[in-house]
Amino acid sequence: MRQDSHGPIGVFDSGIGGLTVLKALMARLPHERTLYLGDTARVPYGTKSGEVVTRYSLKNAEFLLERGIKLLVVACNTASAAALPALQAALPVPVLGVIEPGARTALQRTRGGGVGVIGTPGTIRSGAYQRALEAGNPKIAVKATACPLFVPLAEEGWTNGDVPLLVAREYLAGFARDGVDTLVLGCTHYPLLKGVIAEVVGPHVSLVDSAEATAEAVAQLLEEKGLLAPASVGAPEHAFFVTDVPERFVEVGARFLGRPIPSAEQVDLRF
Amino acid sequence: MRQDSHGPIGVFDSGIGGLTVLKALMARLPHERTLYLGDTARVPYGTKSGEVVTRYSLKNAEFLLERGIKLLVVACNTASAAALPALQAALPVPVLGVIEPGARTALQRTRGGGVGVIGTPGTIRSGAYQRALEAGNPKIAVKATACPLFVPLAEEGWTNGDVPLLVAREYLAGFARDGVDTLVLGCTHYPLLKGVIAEVVGPHVSLVDSAEATAEAVAQLLEEKGLLAPASVGAPEHAFFVTDVPERFVEVGARFLGRPIPSAEQVDLRF
The missing domain is CATH 3.40.50.1860 (Rossmann fold)
Structure with missing residues (x-):
């Protein structure tokens, strides 16, 4: 798969925590479109085994990949710790952890x-x-x-x-x-x-x-690979997906993202 | 399906909490075999939506039903609150919540x-x-x-x-x-x-x-339906299943059950 600089950056986390990473990304790379997936039907990952966290991470990545992301940020320390090699081996786009x-x-x-x-x-x-x-x-x-x-x-x-x-x-x-x-x-x-x-x-x-350091690493990698989005007119699109009902994510997530989340779409991932 | 008094009692919870209910059941009904399923790959249920908790509960029940239970105890308040009517409608055996x-x-x-x-x-x-x-x-x-x-x-x-x-x-x-x-x-x-x-x-x-009250309700229902297990020679079998790796369940669960858990089998349920 050849990556296209117009594609969005994919970001996933077990739930809302990764929004602190997304916040840093949006500040550092204001022209980039992003797709965020919070696996709120299975949150938290931090008390689960590496085996289960890796299985969930691969499925999250697959969902984002199908939507044309040019790079994946694993915005969850537990998933970065457990699943980064498996994700890098499985995905045709660059994968960065925190x-x-x-x-x-x-x-x-x-x-x-x-x-x-x-x-x-x-x-x-x-x-x-x-x-x-x-x-x-x-x-x-x-x-x-x-x-x-x-x-x-x-x-x-x-x-x-x-x-x-x-x-x-x-x-x-x-x-x-x-x-x-x-x-x-x-x-x-x-x-x-x-x-x-x-x-x-x-x-x-x-x-x-780690959020700011990760945003900086993403910026460097996109630049190296010639994948930085062209400067956009107006604000780029930021889409949010969750695996459980979105109400709590939208409400609590705003505190993590530091700005309102207009809406999040519930997707029925089963794994 | 005709229930057989020789079948085990099925018990499920999102994780280890339901072991306090199992403990009361084992004390009140010392001749009954039990199968316990802790959905540790998706724990906790208490912060998730009723929709997702109902989906998980139906799958847990299906797993236990395939193993020949004569009665199901929903040993989780969140699942009892969200899913009891759906479980009672779907299952051919009696279902009790807490x-x-x-x-x-x-x-x-x-x-x-x-x-x-x-x-x-x-x-x-x-x-x-x-x-x-x-x-x-x-x-x-x-x-x-x-x-x-x-x-x-x-x-x-x-x-x-x-x-x-x-x-x-x-x-x-x-x-x-x-x-x-x-x-x-x-x-x-x-x-x-x-x-x-x-x-x-x-x-x-x-x-x-609720644990003791639930154990009493189970005893009454089994008696009414003629499903009490015949007095056994020696201790009946108690089997434990989990959906994530068993180590933590076995270790922390002993505190909830009030006795050691010799082993728990990891089962690969995906939903």
Whole structure:
């Protein structure tokens, strides 16, 4: 398949978290059309096995591919950790995950201390961030911790106040002790909890949000391959698809995307 | 299809929560064989739509029916709320949910004050408890509240200490003020949080766990229909099936079942 610069960028996530990545993409590449698929009928991926997450990821990718995407962004850390090689092997278009760009940014930022990674149980268990960081710098000290309650807290909008602060303290107390100076937010939901996370780890720890690093990597790749969309007149189209009823996605998603989502189409994917 | 008293009782849930119902069934009906299916590849149901939950429930039921069950217990409040009529219409064996028995117990216990119901967003939004309670006593005052963070807290084993106590206070403060004297734990995960829930609502509020009421209803129905298993020599068989890899189910499930789960078989259901 030859890719066409006029095709949209495909983005998928287990649900709404990937909208933080889409937001960064829309800011960095304002002329690009996008298709976003949130697999809300099977969300979350972070507590499921790599085997099941890979199966779901391949089906999500197939749906977007049928709609003519020129590049796929896996806007979900768990799916990037579990399924990136399988997706790259199966798809005729370039596939980018969020882990490699996030790890690269962390390696640029650290001042010689350790790098911390927080994510879902699936992402941390996979060791994907640990491998990406050590591949970039074999001497790096990596401390990784799963924070399973951060996703439901972000989804419920409990992003500041006593409860998230107490939960963040339980998960993150160790990072301050261990001399970590850079912390990767290895889940697309976590930027919503940036405030409490920063409060707990303190001002000397730099927080890395993979969304912007991923958007930059997408821009570079499109440019290299001559796939950047021509400058458009007016705003390009952004379409949203979900596998469960769209109401909650449209409502909660606006908080993640930072702008209203006019509508999302429910598609009946079964796998 | 004629049912045979020798067949097992089928039980399904979105994951591990229904094991609290299975535990009550095994205590009340020690001679019955059981088949338990946890749909761990699609868990949780509580934040998904009634449409999707009904589709998943019908597929779960079909899987158990093919294995010769004589009766189906929907050991999940969300699925009972969304899918009980569809399951009863589709299945040739008796189908019981957890809502009707829980509501009946609450009506017997209340001393004229209001009845509170807590559950997942799906269960509360459906209004199923509210309808069941008002059908039993049209004068009853019902106060229902969704507690979406209780499921991840129970799954992560955060069942006592400051975090669950603070979360419970956020959700339940209103019940004390509103003169509720009976509170239905309308989600199979919530019995694990009984301690903090009781601490927040106080000793004058009676907590109703649907599991025991459902086990009693199953016993009565089997007796009425002449389907009670003959007294067995030795312990009857209990088989467990899951749709994602079994490790986590076996490990976390033991806490819900109150005894070890020797093994669970992964089945490749796609829907």
